[in-house]
Amino acid sequence: MRVRTAVTAFLFQAALIGAQGIKVEDIESTYTLDGNVIYIDAADDGTGGFQEDRRLRCRDNTVPRLTSDKKHVACCLNGQNLVGNKKIGFECCAEGHDRVGTAATGYRCCPTGQTFDGQVCKEKEKVEKSCENGKILVNGECACPPGTKEMEDGTCEKEECSSGLETGKCYEFTAENGERLNFAGAWGYAIGPESKSRRSGKFRFCKDKECAAGLPINPSDLFYMQDVHGNPRTGSNPNSWLNKAINGKHIGKTRDFSKAGEFSISKWPCGKYCLSxxxxxxxxxxxxxxxxxxxxxxxxxxxxRFEITEVPCDIREDHNNCIWKNNADQCCGGKVDCSATEL
Structure with a gap:
């Protein structure tokens, strides 16, 4: 059985509930709710009783209602909630309503999302959000425009486009006539049909002899091309470099990196690349x-001009399974980037 001492009773009447006349009690620490009575900030007296207890008893079809932060309590009618704060005052509002307005118009219960103009509740005027630092509105949020990226200071700067090509990856070259670039023995590298004596080149792009992987290949970059395939008939000289033959001499193979040809490549319209x-x-x-x-x-x-397709450097690696999609569009990510393609 509870023993209560030094009790101050607050009997709130329904008549006090209204836009201006609601009476609210603060809850500093704890409360105990018992039907239509709430015991506020009760302290344990060490004997199972409570000391310095404030009690709020609601009458006339009203019940205790706490604000959402559990810091204030008042008596409200069934179906109402206690809303507001000490700055704008408190009010018992129906479900789906908030206490809104301004110091100039006063405050009233209005449907959530509306405001009070001093006479009636009304829809809030939509204010177009403004953006700074060159950003634009995208789905209601400020974001950098397409083709730009956000910097550390919040400004937008033009984003450099990627070539889609990387070191360590292997590519096939298809010319505009549909034939591939391949090794033709004494004729060196030529554009023509594949045969027993000619095999389409599988070219690994490298920026150095060790061919560190994952580096972007941009038009301003020097890179070397290593043909994974050996000579068609014998299989000799795999992973040879394309050499630096000039002024009409046919580009062929070399094992000597110092004689490797120095290439550059640029994106070209209509999905092609131009090799130089x-x-x-x-x-x-x-x-x-x-x-x-x-x-x-x-x-x-x-x-x-060539169309370039990424192909596996090693046909026996399991991650090659990730290159193709199981749908009508079998090509991977624009043909030159298969690394993130979903199965």
Whole structure:
């Protein structure tokens, strides 16, 4: 049985409940709710009783209602909640309502999301959110425009486009006539059909002899090309470098890295890339149905257009399973990036 001492009773009448006349008690620490009575900040007297207890008893179809932060309590009618704060005052509002308004208009219960203009509840005027630092509104939030990225200071800067090509990855080259770049023995690297004596090149892009992987290949970068395949008939000289043959001499293979050709590559319209030299241009070596290629010192802007497809460097690695999709579109990420393709 509870023993209560030094009790002060607060009997709140329904008549006191209204926009202006609601009486509210503060809860500093604890409370105990018992039906239509709430015991506020009761302290244990050590004998199972309570000392310095305040009691709020609600009458006339009212019940104790606490604010959402459990810091204030008042008597409200069934179906109402106690809303507000000490700055704007408190009110018992129906479900789905809040106490809103301003110091100039006064405060009243209005449907959640509306405001009070001094006479009636009304929809809030939508204020178009403004953005700074070059950002634009995207789904109601400020974000950097497409083609830009957010910097540490919150400003937007133009984002450099990626070539999609990386060191350590392997690629096939398909010319505009549909034939691939392949090794043709004494003819070096040429554009033509694959045969017993010609195998399409599988070219690994490298920025150094060790071919550190994962580095981007941009148009301003020097890179080397390593053909994973050996000679078609014998399989000899796999992983050889394409050499630096110039001015009509056919580009072939070399095991000597110091003689490796220096390439550059740039994106080209319609999904193609244009392959060139880093300091020289690249073009057809001589007229032929299946022409070989050569570097040209007298035309540094010359380049050869190819469609490039990423292919496995090692056909026996399990992660090759991630390259293809199981749907109508079998191509992976724009053909030159299969690393994040979903199965």
């Amino acid at each position: 030299g880093f300091e020289a241009g690249l073009g057809i070596a001589c007229p032929a149905a299946d022409p070989s290629i050569s570097f040209y010192e007298n035309d540094k802007q010359a380049c050869m």
